[in-house]
Amino acid sequence: MQALVIVAHGSHLNPDASTPTYDHANTIAETGVFxxxxxxxxxxxxxxxxxxxxxxxxxxxxxxxxVSEGYFTEEVIPRELRLEGxxxxxxxxxxxSATHATFEAADVxxxxxxxxxxxxxxxxxxxxxxxxxxxxxxxxxxxxxxxAVVGHGTERNENSAKAVELHADxxxxxDRFEEVEALFMDEDPEVDDVTEFFETTxxxxxxxxVxxxxxxxxxxxxxxxxxxxxxxxxxxxSEVDGHRIWYAxxxxxxxxxxxxxxxxxxxxxxxxxxxxxxxxxRTDPSVDAGSGSGAGVGD
Amino acid sequence: xxxxxxxxxxxxxxxxxxxxxxxAAARDADGYRFExxxxxxxxxxxxELRAAADRNPRFVSNWHYWNGRDRPDTELxxxxxxxxxxxRSVPDRYETMTDGGIVATWGQLRIDVGLGPDGDRVYxxxxxADGGVDxxxxxxxxxxxxxxxxxxxxxxxxxxxxxxxxxxxxxxAFVDLDGRALAETVEYVYPAxxxxxxLEGRGELDVSHWRETMERQSGIYGVIKTWDRGEGYEHVNxxxxxxxxxxxxxxxxxxxxxxxxxxxVDGGDGEFPCREPCSLVVTAARKWTQLEGExxxxxxxxxxxxxxxxxxxxxxxxxxxxxxSIREADIYEGANRYRARFLRAKRLDDEGRLCGVPTxxx
Ligand code: SF4
Numbered sequence: 018m019q020a021l022v023i024v025a026h027g028s029h030l031n032p033d034a035s036t037p038t039y040d041h042a043n044t045i046a047e048t049g050v051f052x053x054x055x056x057x058x059x060x061x062x063x064x065x066x067x068x069x070x071x072x073x074x075x076x077x078x079x080x081x082x083x084v085s086e087g088y089f090t091e092e093v094i095p096r097e098l099r100l101e102g103x104x105x106x107x108x109x110x111x112x113x114s115a116t117h118a119t120f121e122a123a124d125v126x127x128x129x130x131x132x133x134x135x136x137x138x139x140x141x142x143x144x145x146x147x148x149x150x151x152x153x154x155x156x157x158x159x160x161x162x163x164x165a166v167v168g169h170g171t172e173r174n175e176n177s178a179k180a181v182e183l184h185a186d187x188x189x190x191x192d193r194f195e196e197v198e199a200l201f202m203d204e205d206p207e208v209d210d211v212t213e214f215f216e217t218t219x220x221x222x223x224x225x226x227v228x229x230x231x232x233x234x235x236x237x238x239x240x241x242x243x244x245x246x247x248x249x250x251x252x253x254x255s256e257v258d259g260h261r262i263w264y265a266x267x268x269x270x271x272x273x274x275x276x277x278x279x280x281x282x283x284x285x286x287x288x289x290x291x292x293x294x295x296x297x298x299r300t301d302p303s304v305d306a307g308s309g310s311g312a313g314v315g316d
Numbered sequence: 317x318x319x320x321x322x323x324x325x326x327x328x329x330x331x332x333x334x335x336x337x338x339x340a341a342a343r344d345a346d347g348y349r350f351e352x353x354x355x356x357x358x359x360x361x362x363x364e365l366r367a368a369a370d371r372n373p374r375f376v377s378n379w380h381y382w383n384g385r386d387r388p389d390t391e392l393x394x395x396x397x398x399x400x401x402x403x404r405s406v407p408d409r410y411e412t413m414t415d416g417g418i419v420a421t422w423g424q425l426r427i428d429v430g431l432g433p434d435g436d437r438v439y440x441x442x443x444x445a446d447g448g449v450d451x452x453x454x455x456x457x458x459x460x461x462x463x464x465x466x467x468x469x470x471x472x473x474x475x476x477x478x479x480x481x482x483x484x485x486x487x488x489a490f491v492d493l494d495g496r497a498l499a500e501t502v503e504y505v506y507p508a509x510x511x512x513x514x515l516e517g518r519g520e521l522d523v524s525h526w527r528e529t530m531e532r533q534s535g536i537y538g539v540i541k542t543w544d545r546g547e548g549y550e551h552v553n554x555x556x557x558x559x560x561x562x563x564x565x566x567x568x569x570x571x572x573x574x575x576x577x578x579x580x581v582d583g584g585d586g587e588f589p590c591r592e593p594c595s596l597v598v599t600a601a602r603k604w605t606q607l608e609g610e611x612x613x614x615x616x617x618x619x620x621x622x623x624x625x626x627x628x629x630x631x632x633x634x635x636x637x638x639x640x641s642i643r644e645a646d647i648y649e650g651a652n653r654y655r656a657r658f659l660r661a662k663r664l665d666d667e668g669r670l671c672g673v674p675t676x677x678x
C-alpha cells in the first residue's frame with residue numbers, strides 16, 4: 018500500500034488557507050493511484066505531528082505544498098514528522114534542486130519518502146503559465162503579453178527568491194511571452210513598481226504563493242496600485258500607468274498544481290500509472306469536459 | 317445472513333477455527349465443535365455444523381461483518397466501540413439495531429448504527445444537537461469529503477481553527493455510510509482522534525508534555541521555552557485552564573507540565589485524548605511569553621464598587637463567550653453593551669485610557 022500525504026502551512030485565521038490543499042488532494046484521490054491521500058498542516062489538524070498515524074500504508078510519500086526550500090521544508094516538517102536521521106545533505110540541494118530522500122518516521126515505523134517542495138519542481142513553470150492562461154481567458158496567451166512572477170524575496174529565506182527566479186528564467190527561455198521578470202515584495206525589483214519593468218502594455222502578474230491570503234489578496238493588489246482598498250476589489254485587467262495589469266492571485270489555487278504534487282511523488286518512486294497524464298487532461302480548461310473527465314480516466 | 321456468509325463461516329471453522337462475540341467453531345479430531353453462549357455441541361459433521369450455524373444467523377452475520385473484510389485495526393476497534401461489541405451480546409445489539417439503531421457519540425457527533433441487509437451495518441452521522449431533528453430537515457450528504465467544508469465554520473459562520481472546539485455546526489447529516497466511510501468522515505471532523513484513542517486503549521499513547529513540546533519549538537516559537545524558568549508551572553495551569561477546558565476543547569488533555577509534574581487543572585472528560593499542546597496553544601503561548609515578561613506596575617484608579625464589579629463581569633462574559641447572549645436591554649448585566657458604553661463614556665479618556673491613567677508612568 019502507498020499513501021500520499023500533502024503537508025501545508027494552513028492558518029488559524031484564514032478559513033481558505035487549506036482549500037487549495039484539500040482541492041489538490043481530492044483531484045489526486047480521484048485518480049485512485051494511492052491507497053490513501055491525506056493532508057497535514059502546521060496550523061490546522063491533523064498536525065504534522067499526527068498526520069502519519071492517520072495513514073495505514075507502510076510507504077508514505079510526503080509532498081510539502083510550500084513554494085521554496087527553507088525553514089519549513091528543512092527544519093520544521095522533518096522534525097515534526099519525526100524523520101529519523103534527517104539530514105539536509107540527503108537532499109543534495111543547491112537551494113532549489115531537492116527531489117526526495119527516504120527515512121523512517123520514528124513514532125509510526127513507516128517508510129517516508131520525503132519530497133522537495135512543489136514550488137521548485139520544473140512542472141511549476143507550467144502551472145504559472147496555466148495561471149496566466151486562466152486569468153486572461155486565453156490558452157495561447159504570450160504574444161503581446163509580459164509575465165511577472167512574484168515572490169516574497171529573501172528577507173525570510175534566500176531560497177524563496179531563487180525559486181521565483183528559477184521559474185521566471187525557465188519561462189523566459191520558452192520565448193512565449195514578450196518579457197518575463199521575477200519581482201519581490203520586500204526587495205528589488207519590487208512589485209510596487211511593476212509597470213517600470215515592462216515595455217509591453219499587457220502584464221500578467223502571477224504570485225508564487227500556495228494559497229490566497231493577506232499577501233496575495235491585500236498587500237500585492239494595493240502595492241501595485243490595482244486598488245486603494247483591497248476590500249473594494251479590482252478590475253481584471255486594471256489600468257496602471259498606461260499598462261494593463263492582469264493579476265492572477267496565488268498560483269497554488271490553480272487546479273494544475275495537483276500535477277506538480279503527483280510528479281513529486283512519482284519522482285520519489287511512487288507508482289502513479291497514467292495519473293500524471295490524466296490530471297493534466299482533467300485540469301485543462303481547454304479540453305472539453307466530456308473528454309477530460311471520463312469515468313475511466315486514470316483508473 | 318446470506319449463503320455466502322454461511323459458506324465463509326463453515327470454511328473458516330474448517331481452516332483454523334473461529335471465535336467472535338460469543339460464537340466459536342472449529343474442527344478437531346472428532347469433527348466440528350460449535351458454540352454459542354447458550355449451547356455447545358461437539359463431534360458434528362460439516363452438514364450438522366452448517367445446520368447449527370444456519371439456526372444462528374445473527375452470530376454468523378456478526379462474525380462475517382467483523383471478519384469478512386480487511387480493515388485497519390484502528391477502524392475495527394472504533395466501529396466495535398460504537399456498538400459496545402465487547403460488552404453487549406450479539407442478540408442484544410441486533411435487537412437495538414433493528415429497533416431504531418444503536419446511538420453512540422464521539423465529541424459532539426451522534427453516530428447511529430443501524431442494520432443493513434444480512435447483518436451489514438449502516439452508519440449515519442450528525443451533530444448530536446440535531447438528534448431529534450427529522451433527516452428531511454437537514455442537509456443530507458453521503459460523500460465523506462463534504463465533511464471538511466461543513467465543519468469549517470460554526471453556526472455563527474465563524475472560522476473554527478480548532479477542530480475539537482465544541483462549536484460543531486448543526487443542520488447537516490451523513491447517511492448510508494459503511495464503516496470505512498464513517499471512519500473517514502469522523503477523521504475529517506475530528507482529525508487523528510480515532511488513531512490516538514486507539515493507541516491510548518492499547519496503552520501506547522505517546523504523550524509529549526509541555527516542557528518537551530516547548531523545548532522542541534524553533535523560529536519565532538523558540539522563545540516559549542524561556543517562559544519555563546524552573547519556578548513552578550502555574551503559568552501552564554493558566555494556559556490549560558484558558559484553552560483546554562471542556563468548554564473550549566473536547567479533547568481530554570493528557571499532557572502535563574513534564575513527566576513528573578502534573579498540572580492542577582483537570583484534563584476534562586473528553587472521549588479522545590490530547591497528546592501534546594496543539595498549534596493554537598503554542599501560538600498563544602508565544603504571545604503570553606512576551607506579555608508575561610512584563611513586570612507589574614502600580615496604578616491608581618478610582619472606581620465605584622459597582623464599577624469594579626462591572627469590570628469583572630465584562631472579563632467573565634468575554635472569557636465565557638457570553639457577550640452575544642446578553643440581551644440588548646438587560647441593563648442589570650454588567651457586560652451589557654449600554655452598561656459598557658456608559659462606563660467607557662465616564663471612565664475612559666479620549667485616548668481610551670482607564671480613568672485617564674497613562675500606561676507608561678510619566
Ligand atoms: S492542547 Fe488543549 S486546546 Fe489544544 S487540542 Fe489539546 S486539549 Fe485541546
